[in-house]
Amino acid sequence: MGEDTDLTPTLDDLATDSLELSPVWCGWCPEEETQVIQDxxxxxxxxxAVNEHNTSTGHAAVVTLSLPNAVAVNADIQLLPFPFCFRYNGxxxxxxxxxxxGPDEAATTAEQIVGVLNLSATRRGFPALFSATGGPCPIA
Incomplete structure (x- = not known):
């Protein structure tokens, strides 16, 4: 099993037949603390789009996913964007x-997404090694 834990599932591996993980792509700019590209x-x-934003502004925006079905709340409540770095095997x-x-609800939702990712991973033969931390993932 040593080699199996080195394998990392891709989003395609996990989202193939999962409505919960059907993503839309966005761009998050840490300097502006907002989404600069969405949907x-x-x-x-x-x-x-993120590269164009970065070229025109000198910022370091990153590509992110938004999971539209991740939060179901009253339409009268304002939703704010909170970036998370989802990790696999650390x-x-x-x-x-x-x-x-708010941040508490965002953290709860991130924990729920981790649960869905781990469930989807185990269904496809991967170890349940997902976790999440606040903020976007570091740029490689």
């Missing part, structure tokens, strides 16, 4: 934006 269906489009796996009314 794109393709990662390559998000990368292009290593950065994917930056994700969680929209929530």
């Amino acid at each position: 794109l269906s393709a990662e390559v489009d998000a990368i292009t 290593r950065p796996w994917q930056s994700v934006i969680v929209k929530a009314p």
Whole structure:
């Protein structure tokens, strides 16, 4: 099992038939503390848009995922974007934006997403090694 724990599932591995993990791509800018690009269906489009933002501003925005079904709340409540770094086996796996009314709700939602990721991973033969930390993943 030593080699199996070195394998990292991709988002495609986990989201193939999972409505809970159907993502949209966004761009998060730490300097502006906001999403600068949102609701794109393709990662390559998000990368292009983030690169254009970074070139025009000198910022270091990163590509992230937003899971639209991650939070279900009253439409009258304002949702704020909170970035999280989801990790697999302790290593950065994917930056994700969680929209929530506040940081406590965002953290709860991130924990729930970790649970869904670990469940999906075990269903596909990967060890349940997902975790999350606040803030976007470091740029490699």
